Amino acid sequence: MRPNIDADRLREHYRLMLRIRAFEECAIEGAVEKRVLGAIHPSIGQEAVAAGVVSNLRRDDRLLSTHRGHGHTLAKGADPRAMMCELFGRAGGSCGGKGGSMHIADFSVGMLGANGVVSANITIAAGAAHAIKLAGDDRIVACLFGDGAINRGPFLEGLNWAQVFQLPVLFVCEDNGWAATTRTSTMTGGDGAAARARSIGLPAETVNGNDVGAVEEVSRAAIARVRAGEGPMLIHAITFRHTGHTSADPGAYRPAEEVARRIAEEDPVAATREALRLAGVDPAALDADLAAARAEMGGHAAFAAAQPYPDADGAFDDVQDTGSPREMAY
Numbered sequence: 001m002r003p004n005i006d007a008d009r010l011r012e013h014y015r016l017m018l019r020i021r022a023f024e025e026c027a028i029e030g031a032v033e034k035r036v037l038g039a040i041h042p043s044i045g046q047e048a049v050a051a052g053v054v055s056n057l058r059r060d061d062r063l064l065s066t067h068r069g070h071g072h073t074l075a076k077g078a079d080p081r082a083m084m085c086e087l088f089g090r091a092g093g094s095c096g097g098k099g100g101s102m103h104i105a106d107f108s109v110g111m112l113g114a115n116g117v118v119s120a121n122i123t124i125a126a127g128a129a130h131a132i133k134l135a136g137d138d139r140i141v142a143c144l145f146g147d148g149a150i151n152r153g154p155f156l157e158g159l160n161w162a163q164v165f166q167l168p169v170l171f172v173c174e175d176n177g178w179a180a181t182t183r184t185s186t187m188t189g190g191d192g193a194a195a196r197a198r199s200i201g202l203p204a205e206t207v208n209g210n211d212v213g214a215v216e217e218v219s220r221a222a223i224a225r226v227r228a229g230e231g232p233m234l235i236h237a238i239t240f241r242h243t244g245h246t247s248a249d250p251g252a253y254r255p256a257e258e259v260a261r262r263i264a265e266e267d268p269v270a271a272t273r274e275a276l277r278l279a280g281v282d283p284a285a286l287d288a289d290l291a292a293a294r295a296e297m298g299g300h301a302a303f304a305a306a307q308p309y310p311d312a313d314g315a316f317d318d319v320q321d322t323g324s325p326r327e328m329a330y
């Protein structure tokens with residue numbers, strides 16, 4: 001852990017990472033009980049990226065996330081109770097219970113959407129950043145995506161557009177080494193995300209994505225630069241997800257000994273706890289943080305499970321209406 005961060009700030013990150021992990025553990029329990037339907041993509045092991053990048057954004061900054069976006073969304077300040085209701089498909093959910101895990105948006109905190117279409121959030125981020133540039137204020141956009149996303153077209157299109165128009169957007173490649181069941185290095189030419197960004201003129205930095213202090217240091221500098229109008233940047237954060245691709249995926253395609261070793265050596269929550277202990281924080285207080293996170297998220301899950309499903313009359317509210325093809329033909 002880098003010594004760039006004081007114990008109070010590190011404790012804030014620790015608590016946020018515990019809350020993210022507890023949220024997902026409760027969501028997984030809900031999925032096992034078949035009360036959360038649809039895929040849950042846990043970000044367990046990747047919490048330091050959410051904490052180190054997203055918690056340094058302003059509330060009015062914009063955020064675009066992926067199919068693995070609970071941590072990013074919580075770090076942006078979205079209401080965890082509404083998020084849990086959304087996962088449970090209940091009234092009171094962030095999107096009225098009609099979106100689920102992969103489609104959470106909460107415009108009140110600048111969270112423009114999780115996205116199940118790999119890489120699509122990158123071009124949306126460029127569009128949102130262009131809107132901010134036209135508005136002429138100093139908000140910025142942060143867009144997080146996986147390493148698999150860099151092998152799709154919108155990565156080049158979005159980064160190129162942002163670079164050409166010098167847009168206020170911070171791209172963050174959250175590199176867990178896998179794209180679903182495929183080891184990403186086996187399908188990626190060249191040196192990957194940072195090299196590709198630099199090839200079109202975007203400054204890029206690679207960072208240990210399991211070290212929340214390191215992520216914070218790099219992202220604070222990047223956010224300041226982007227906010228100052230100096231154009232887009234990319235952060236390549238190397239991390240590791242503990243679970244298979246979804247909560248229903250045992251991940252049998254990954255070598256068990258590699259998974260066990262990386263969890264033992266790289267878990268950001270354990271590393272942060274150890275850094276706090278070395279800084280003199282009483283381990284009992286750190287245990288209390290964990291208990292508080294679990295109690296909070298368990299309470300939200302119990303609340304969500306007791307809520308009614310959305311009213312059928314509202315099924316067509318808040319959906320795009322382009323008219324029926326029959327009407328348009330006449």
Ligand SMILES: Cc1ncc(C[n+]2csc(CCOP(=O)(O)OP(=O)(O)O)c2C)c(N)n1
Pocket residue numbers: 067068116117118145146147148149150176178179180184245
């Ligand atoms: C356009 C598109 N193609 C394929 C998929 C199926 N799919 C879902 S997640 C995923 C892998 C994404 O890998 P990565 O971007 O590295 O994110 P990770 O799941 O590792 O966090 C794929 C191929 C999809 N959702 N969208």
